[in-house]
Amino acid sequence: MAAGRRPPRQADIARIAGVSQATVSVVLGGNRSVRMAESTRQRVMEVAQDLGYVPHPVATRLARSRSNLLGLYTFRSAFPTDEADTYHPILSGVEEEAAKLGQDLILFTGTSGPGARQEAAIRRTRLADGCLFFGRHVPEGPVSRLVDDGFPLVYIGRRPELGGRIPYVGADYVTASALVLRRLLDLGHREIRYVREADEAPSSEDRQRGVLRAAPRTGVVRLQGTEITATTVRGWIADGVTAVVVEGTDTGTAYRAVRRAVETAGLSTPDDLSLAVLGGPPGVSGFEVPMREMGRRAVRLLVDLVTEKTTAPQQLLRCPPVDGAQVGPPRSR
C-alpha cells in the first residue's frame, strides 16, 4: 500500500518553495556561513515540514563523509545464546557511551564464521566512520590494511601486534597482578602458585609478568586440559604452598575448578589456602576488570580518532583491587 510514494527529497522541497536544491540544503543544514533571507528560510522550513522531509542518511554520509556510525566487530556473537556472558558489560559500556556521543552502532555479522566470511566482514567495516574490534584475535592482513589506510579503529584489550600500531583500550593487568601478589607477600605468604591459561594472549602474559615482577619465586602452572584436582591441591599443601593465584578467565571456569578442588580435598579458604583471582567475578579476592569503563573509553577514543582529535591511541585502565574473603594470612606453622 502506498508503495509508489517515495520519501520527499530536497529537490521536491526546492520545486515547491521555488528555490534551488542548494538553498534547501543550506537552510536545512543550518549552514550559517551562507546568508539567507529570513523569509526564504521560513518558507523552506515550512515546506519541509509539510512534506515530512527526512534527510537521506546515506547521501548525507557520502557527501560529507561522516555518518556518525561506529562499527562493532566482535569475532563472536554479540548476543550469545549462553546466558552468562562475561563480556556483556563491555558492550553495555559501548552502547551507553555511543548513545551519549550520538553515534549509532553497526553490528557486523559473520565475524565468528570461517576465515573468508570474517575477512569480508572486516571489509564491510568501512561502512562506518570507524570500528571497534573486540576479541583476542588479530587477522593481520585485513586489519593491517585498515590501519595503513588510516581507517580509525580501536581494539578492546591490549594489542601489541603490527609493530604496536594498533590503537587500543586495555586493562593494566601487570600492575594489578603485581599488587595482588604484593598483598599476599605482605600477609606473609612465601610459597605461592600461579595457575594460568596455556595461551599466548597479551592478557595472559601481562598477568604473568605482573605476578613474577612482584613475587619472582612464584611457581607458574599452565592449564592445558588437565584439570586442577584435589590431588593437585594436596600436593601443593604438602609443598608448603599457602596461597594460589588464578588467572581470571572469560567464564571464571578456572577459579571455580580450583575452589571445587580445594573443597574436595577437605580444605577451606583462606584458612588452609588463600585464593585470589586476577580479574575474576565481582566480590572475589584479587582485582576486577573495569569492563564497562573499557567499553566507554574505547568509544571515546574511537570518536576522537574519527574526528582527528589527538589522543593517546593506546590506553591502559587501572583495575581496582578487591579484598574478598578468600585471602588471609598464612596458617602459622
Added chain:
Amino acid sequence: MAAGRRPPRQADIARIAGVSQATVSVVLGGNRSVRMAESTRQRVMEVAQDLGYVPHPVATRLARSRSNLLGLYTFRSAFPTDEADTYHPILSGVEEEAAKLGQDLILFTGTSGPGARQEAAIRRTRLADGCLFFGRHVPEGPVSRLVDDGFPLVYIGRRPELGGRIPYVGADYVTASALVLRRLLDLGHREIRYVREADEAPSSEDRQRGVLRAAPRTGVVRLQGTEITATTVRGWIADGVTAVVVEGTDTGTAYRAVRRAVETAGLSTPDDLSLAVLGGPPGVSGFEVPMREMGRRAVRLLVDLVTEKTTAPQQLLRCPPVDGAQVGPPRSR
C-alpha cells in the same frame, strides 16, 4: 601515519588498467549481462587485487539503494546493564538469522531517551534497508510516516495499531492461554483466578482473551502496585479457588510474587493450589514464548519485505505448552 593515503576507488583501478570506471564496476560487480573480454576482466581483477580495492559501502548503497543492513530499534538498551534480560533470546535469534542471510545490523542509540531523541533515531532508521522494532511502544507519528512511505519495517510482537497496517511477528497468546485453561478445566478445576498486568498492551489483552474464551468464569485480577500477599491467597482458598494463572511478565516478577505469597501462606503447589504462568520462565507450568524463533522469523519477514517477496506481513507463532510440576488435579473436597 599514512594519514594521507586514501583507499583506492574504481577510478584508480580504471586509470591503471587503462579502462573506464564503468568497466571496473561491471567486472568487479560480477555483472554478467555486460559482455567483457576475459583478458580485460583479468587485468581489472589483478589491479584491484594489487591496490587492495574494497567497494565503498555507502556509495554502493546510494547507487543501488540496497545495503544489506537491517536496523534494530529497541526502545531500550540493547545491552542492558541488568544481567538477566528476558528479551535477550529475541536479539540472539535476530543476530543468528541476520548472519545467515548476510545482513549486518544497525543498532540505533538514544531509543530509550526523551521523545525528541527517539524520533530523531526513528528517522535515522532509513539508513538501513528496513528496520526491526522491538517493544510495546508505537510512536504513531513517525512510524506511520515510515509505513506510508513503504519503508520496510517489522515489529516484534503483535501490533494492531495504525489500522492493522504494521507488519509484525508475534506469539499466539490467545490460543496458548486457552490451552492452558482448558488443561486446568480438564483436570477438574472450576474456580480459577487470572492475575494480569494493569496494562493495555496487546500481549496482555490477548492472554486475557484466551483465558476467558476457554474458561469464561475465571476471575480476573489486575495487578497495579498492590502486591499479591499471603492474605490474598488465603482469601482465594476460602473462596474455593483451586488454580491460579499468572501473566508472564518480562521479568517473571508476578510469578515469583505469587509463589512467595503461596509459600508464606503455608500452602504448596500443586497440592493446595495449581499455578500456571502464561509465558513464563522455562520449566514452569503454562506455556513458553518462542523468543528466539520470533527473532529469527522477524528477520526473515523483514528481508522478504525488503526484497519485495510476497509474504504474510503479520505472523503469529505457536507457543509450546509446558507441563511443569506446579499444576495438578484440584484437591478433592
Added chain:
DNA sequence: TCAAGGAGCTAATACGTATTAGTCCTGCTC
C-alpha cells in the same frame, strides 16, 4: 560493397546531499 549482427567497451546519468565559487541585484557614495 554494403548490410546485418555481435562482441567489447564507455559516455552519460542516476542516487541525494554538501559545498564553493560565483552571479545578479540593490542601494549607496562621490
Added chain:
DNA sequence: GAGCAGGACTAATACGTATTAGCTCCTTGA
C-alpha cells in the same frame, strides 16, 4: 552615473558506485 559593497541566492561540482543506451570495430554473408 560610475564604482563599490554587500546581500541573496544558485550553478556547478563532489562524493563513489551501478546501470543503460549506444558507440566502434570486426566478422560474416550475399
